[in-house]
Amino acid sequence: METTPLLEIENLSISFKTKRGYLKAVNDASLVIHEHESVALIGESGCGKTTLSTAIVDILPLGARVTEGEILYKQSDGNTVDLLTLKKKKFRTLLWSQIAMMFQASQSSFNPVKKVRMDFIDAAKAHHPRMTEKEILKKSEKLLTLVMLDAERVLNAYPHELSGGMKQRALLALALLLEPKLVILDEPTTALDLLTQEKVVALLNELKEEFSFSYLFVTHDLSIVSELADRVVTMYAGRIIETAPVASFFQQPKHPYSRGLIDAMPKLALEQGELVSIPGTPPDLIEQTSGCPFAPRCHRKSSLCTEQMPPMTTSQDSQHEYACWHPYLGV
Numbered sequence: 053m054e055t056t057p058l059l060e061i062e063n064l065s066i067s068f069k070t071k072r073g074y075l076k077a078v079n080d081a082s083l084v085i086h087e088h089e090s091v092a093l094i095g096e097s098g099c100g101k102t103t104l105s106t107a108i109v110d111i112l113p114l115g116a117r118v119t120e121g122e123i124l125y126k127q128s129d130g131n132t133v134d135l136l137t138l139k140k141k142k143f144r145t146l147l148w149s150q151i152a153m154m155f156q157a158s159q160s161s162f163n164p165v166k167k168v169r170m171d172f173i174d175a176a177k178a179h180h181p182r183m184t185e186k187e188i189l190k191k192s193e194k195l196l197t198l199v200m201l202d203a204e205r206v207l208n209a210y211p212h213e214l215s216g217g218m219k220q221r222a223l224l225a226l227a228l229l230l231e232p233k234l235v236i237l238d239e240p241t242t243a244l245d246l247l248t249q250e251k252v253v254a255l256l257n258e259l260k261e262e263f264s265f266s267y268l269f270v271t272h273d274l275s276i277v278s279e280l281a282d283r284v285v286t287m288y289a290g291r292i293i294e295t296a297p298v299a300s301f302f303q304q305p306k307h308p309y310s311r312g313l314i315d316a317m318p319k320l321a322l323e324q325g326e327l328v329s330i331p332g333t334p335p336d337l338i339e340q341t342s343g344c345p346f347a348p349r350c351h352r353k354s355s356l357c358t359e360q361m362p363p364m365t366t367s368q369d370s371q372h373e374y375a376c377w378h379p380y381l382g383v
């Protein structure tokens with residue numbers, strides 16, 4: 053595995069201004085994505101996955117503000133820039149050409165009154181004005197075929213003429229058009245039926261091999277994580293609480309929350325026996341407490357847990373990083 057960092061998120065905090073006060077959706081999060089690496093961001097609903105990933109591509113929702121941190125990106129020319137302080141114009145040149153995204157809401161990003169071909173042509177022309185339409189369409193056809201679509205039909209269709217699954221795959225082809233180095237996918241398979249899900253996961257793996265880019269993908273589905281990720285990052289209450297290589301994550305999760313997620317996973321749990329859900333619900337992120345945010349739901353907690361937030365610790369074999377006073381060690 054190549055270990056050159058492509059994206060380094062350092063001590064990132066993001067708050068939403070709400071009627072009840074500031075809600076800290078991302079809290080001091082640090083995360084590295086290496087070149088050619090596929091990283092899965094997991095955690096229950098509302099733990100900050102989408103907020104963190106939208107910050108990378110500068111599409112934070114209204115009311116959200118980065119209060120601290122850096123997002124360092126190594127550009128194709130080798131220079132590193134902080135995406136958070138980059139001028140808008142420069143940022144736009146990076147977007148799609150080096151960093152592409154496919155978000156839950158992005159199915160509606162096709163222009164509803166134009167044929168799909170125009171989205172491909174406009175995207176390519178914006179970055180490569182000298183590319184001819186013929187060249188763009190040839191490349192688009194190749195990519196659409198790769199994602200198992202009838203290229204001619206899709207390019208000549210209006211978005212509403214395509215099913216959800218077709219649109220999702222067409223978006224993937226569009227995201228790859230400019231050969232980005234990093235692709236950010238938010239719930240890439242959520243809108244798809246099981247069979248199409250399997251195809252898309254297989255396809256994402258193939259595409260990664262063919263184009264050797266990096267993925268950051270957000271998902272609730274741990275079975276996809278096991279098939280697609282090289283490394284897993286667990287978030288809870290806006291914090292990153294564990295990161296580990298995928299095999300080690302599933303075999304020996306250190307943080308009780310990661311273990312809880314695995315035990316609550318139907319497909320994986322059934323093979324091993326019982327399926328157990330995590331009691332309770334994530335905390336209100338407006339009320340920040342000093343201890344570990346998972347403590348109220350954790351069966352391993354001690355008084356220390358409710359008093360002090362555990363620091364990020366590296367496991368003895370250097371495989372895991374976890375923030376827990378009472379991790380599962382030697383399992």
Ligand SMILES: Nc1ncnc2c1ncn2[C@@H]1O[C@H](COP(=O)(O)OP(=O)(O)OP(=O)(O)O)[C@@H](O)[C@H]1O
Binds near residue numbers: 069098101102113
């Ligand atoms: N527009 C908004 N205004 C106020 N709070 C928000 C807004 N969007 C998200 N939040 C809050 O920020 C926190 C993190 O939300 P986020 O959507 O990033 O979580 P998530 O892990 O991606 O959840 P999901 O898996 O459901 O997409 C949650 O507490 C959520 O309620």
